[in-house]
Amino acid sequence: MKQIVVISGKGGTGKTVMSACFAVLARNAVLADVDVDASNLHLLLHPEIRERHVFKSGRKARIESARCTACGLCLPLCRFGALSKDAAGKAAVEPLSCEGCGVCFHVCLEGAVAMDPQVSGEWFVSATKYGPLVHARLGIAEENSGKLVTEVRKKAREIAEAEGRDVVIMDGSPGIGCPVIASLTGTDLALVVTEPTPSGLHDMERIIELAQHFKIRTACCINKFDLDPGYTERIERWCDERSISVVGKIAFDPAVPESVVRRIPFVEYVSNSSSDVIRTMWASLWALVR
Amino acid sequence: MIVSVASGKGGTGKTTVAVSLALALQADRAVQFLDCDVEAPNAHLFMKPKIDQSEAVYTPVPEIDESLCTHCGRCAEVCAYNALAVLKEDVLVFSELCHGCGACSLFCPESAIKETGKRIGVIESGRAGNIRFAHGRLDVGQAMSPPLIRALKKKLDPGRIVVIDAPPGTSCPVIESMKRSDFCLLVTEPTPFGLHDLELAAGAAREMNIPCGVVVNRASLGGGDGEIRDFCAREKLPVLMAIPFDRRIAEAYARGQSLLEAFPAYRPEFLKLFAAIGLGSP
Numbered sequence: 001m002k003q004i005v006v007i008s009g010k011g012g013t014g015k016t017v018m019s020a021c022f023a024v025l026a027r028n029a030v031l032a033d034v035d036v037d038a039s040n041l042h043l044l045l046h047p048e049i050r051e052r053h054v055f056k057s058g059r060k061a062r063i064e065s066a067r068c069t070a071c072g073l074c075l076p077l078c079r080f081g082a083l084s085k086d087a088a089g090k091a092a093v094e095p096l097s098c099e100g101c102g103v104c105f106h107v108c109l110e111g112a113v114a115m116d117p118q119v120s121g122e123w124f125v126s127a128t129k130y131g132p133l134v135h136a137r138l139g140i141a142e143e144n145s146g147k148l149v150t151e152v153r154k155k156a157r158e159i160a161e162a163e164g165r166d167v168v169i170m171d172g173s174p175g176i177g178c179p180v181i182a183s184l185t186g187t188d189l190a191l192v193v194t195e196p197t198p199s200g201l202h203d204m205e206r207i208i209e210l211a212q213h214f215k216i217r218t219a220c221c222i223n224k225f226d227l228d229p230g231y232t233e234r235i236e237r238w239c240d241e242r243s244i245s246v247v248g249k250i251a252f253d254p255a256v257p258e259s260v261v262r263r264i265p266f267v268e269y270v271s272n273s274s275s276d277v278i279r280t281m282w283a284s285l286w287a288l289v290r
Numbered sequence: 291m292i293v294s295v296a297s298g299k300g301g302t303g304k305t306t307v308a309v310s311l312a313l314a315l316q317a318d319r320a321v322q323f324l325d326c327d328v329e330a331p332n333a334h335l336f337m338k339p340k341i342d343q344s345e346a347v348y349t350p351v352p353e354i355d356e357s358l359c360t361h362c363g364r365c366a367e368v369c370a371y372n373a374l375a376v377l378k379e380d381v382l383v384f385s386e387l388c389h390g391c392g393a394c395s396l397f398c399p400e401s402a403i404k405e406t407g408k409r410i411g412v413i414e415s416g417r418a419g420n421i422r423f424a425h426g427r428l429d430v431g432q433a434m435s436p437p438l439i440r441a442l443k444k445k446l447d448p449g450r451i452v453v454i455d456a457p458p459g460t461s462c463p464v465i466e467s468m469k470r471s472d473f474c475l476l477v478t479e480p481t482p483f484g485l486h487d488l489e490l491a492a493g494a495a496r497e498m499n500i501p502c503g504v505v506v507n508r509a510s511l512g513g514g515d516g517e518i519r520d521f522c523a524r525e526k527l528p529v530l531m532a533i534p535f536d537r538r539i540a541e542a543y544a545r546g547q548s549l550l551e552a553f554p555a556y557r558p559e560f561l562k563l564f565a566a567i568g569l570g571s572p
Contacts, residue, residue, distance in 0.1 A: 008300075009329075009330050010300065010301065010330050010332070011299065011300010011301040011302075011330070011458040012299065012300045012301010012302060012458075013301060016483065037458075037459035037460055037461045038298050038299055038300075038458065038459050038460065038486075038487045038490055040299070040482075040483040040486060040487070043482040043483060043486060058370075059370065077392070077396065079390060079391055079392055080391075096465055096469070096497070096498060097469075099389050099391065100370055101370050101371075101389060101391030101393055102368065102370045102391075102393060103368075103391055103392065103393045103396065106368055106393065106397060107396070138460075138461055140460050140490060140493045140494045140497055141460060141461070141462075141464075141465045141494050141497050141498070142461060142462075143461065143462045145459075145461045145462075146433065173459065174300040174301075174329075174330060174457075174458050174459070175327075175329035175330055175435075175457060175458070175459075175463075176329045176330065176428065176430060177329045177428065177432070177433055177434065177435045177463065178433035178434060178435075179461075180329075181431075181433050195544075196544055197543055197544040197546075198332070198335040198336070198544075198546040199305065199330070199332035199335055202330075202332060202335060203330040203332065206329075206330065206430055209430045210430050210431060213430060213431045224540070227537075227540055227541060227544045228541065228544035228545065231544055252537065252540070257481060257508075257511050257512060257535075258512055260481045260482060260483060260512075261480070261481055261482065261511070261512030261513060262512075263482055
């Protein structure tokens with residue numbers, strides 16, 4: 001069983017559109033939306049939720065005001081700026097800043113700090129006509145997205161193994177930080193979706209550097225390649241110098257956003273030169289990992 | 291006053307809107323621009339600032355003095371992030387899990403732990419025309435961006451209009467970027483993705499009690515922005531500006547031109563946007 005993750009560095013380059021197409025083309029895949037922060041793959045794959053799980057992770061401090069003697073011991077020790085004095089001089093927690101380290105809990109002589117476990121999201125196992133989909137929803141303003149990504153990946157792998165499916169296709173998140181690292185480590189192939197713009201190139205360089213840091217095999221695809229031939233050439237050259245294959249170049253095609261508006265995976269929405277490129281691209285990716 | 295520009299979904303045009311707003315305001319006002327998308331900072335590509343200062347940012351991680359350590363295990367017990375493992379002969383530090391809270395060194399009964407700095411990235415600052423510019427760049431391979439964003443926001447100049455370009459999503463880096471903003475502009479596009487993630491971003495702003503308004507980018511895409519406007523009406527979110535779907539705008543972006551540079555006619559639009567934010571007078 002192989003794992004392929006679709007990432008980009010820069011947001012909005014077309015990760016989810018590509019992932020949904022691969023879901024259609026792979027035929028025997030488990031799909032995983034590892035962009036738990038702003039997941040979108042379900043909007044194209046129309047899942048029926050079969051299992052719901054609560055994601056508990058981390059704790060947050062809460063002051064039991066009746067016990068707090070306003071001694072002030074905890075206040076300067078919080079490194080996250082989450083503690084302040086209330087009107088009575090007692091400690092108060094700003095939950096959005098609290099990272100749950102527990103320094104205040106351990107230092108309090110009165111036992112006035114409780115560390116409450118947090119429900120920070122939910123994850124789902126769903127059925128789609130393209131195969132099982134594991135997806136999640138991180139609570140708003142929550143932490144530990146990396147751990148939730150790990151959870152989603154674990155379940156997707158389990159399903160693939162149990163059902164004898166040959167690939168897990170993961171729709172990743174933008175950036176290069178903790179959720180991206182959690183989605184990248186140990187995968188067989190990372191497809192980087194970029195676009196011929198200064199920011200597309202800049203962020204692609206960073207994400208490929210990250211993939212190489214973790215020794216993950218990488219391929220690249222250029223979306224909207226005809227938007228700026230100069231930048232497309234620069235991207236191709238940059239990839240060539242690092243022996244990264246550019247497996248597909250998709251034109252700036254208004255049918256792509258249209259397919260998203262209609263909520264249909266692009267290769268099912270239309271058959272044109274762009275969808276042909278994506279079909280060929282999937283074949284090349286599969287040839288690279290199998 | 292601080293205006294942050296966020297979106298939920300990536301690639302909707304946060305940087306385009308943030309940069310254009312800053313450029314439109316700079317003629318008459320003192321402006322500062324902070325690019326808080328430290329994982330994928332892009333504003334400099336369009337603002338082309340002259341960088342005159344560069345400082346590395348470090349987070350504290352524990353260092354064990356083996357000569358003092360009795361392997362009592364207290365440090366691992368108080369670490370909420372499993373960043374320490376105490377073995378019979380050794381203490382292992384997993385610095386990538388460490389949040390730098392200081393619990394281990396604070397509670398070590400032998401004072402055998404001191405903190406050393408681990409580099410996570412760099413802050414670069416300078417000027418773009420009259421605009422004070424600063425951004426953070428997370429080192430590739432580092433997982434945690436919030437401490438770098440916190441360090442970047444220490445540069446915040448309250449005497450200026452501060453425009454913050456936030457990262458996509460709604461989790462901790464976004465919250466860190468939006469904190470203490472007076473207003474949040476949410477940039478979206480009329481696709482199911484744009485709308486779905488707008489709901490999330492608006493939820494985050496609401497949770498933080500930050501008033502917000504919406505900019506619809508690529509407004510003429512697909513069936514147009516009717517659904518977004520309905521959502522905004524239901525949620526009492528003002529739609530403050532709409533930018534049409536225009537290949538020429540995408541091409542200018544690809545050339546590294548800001549929207550205002552390529553289409554100066556947008557300047558009054560952005561001034562109107564700023565006035566509509568309700569913070570028009572300094």
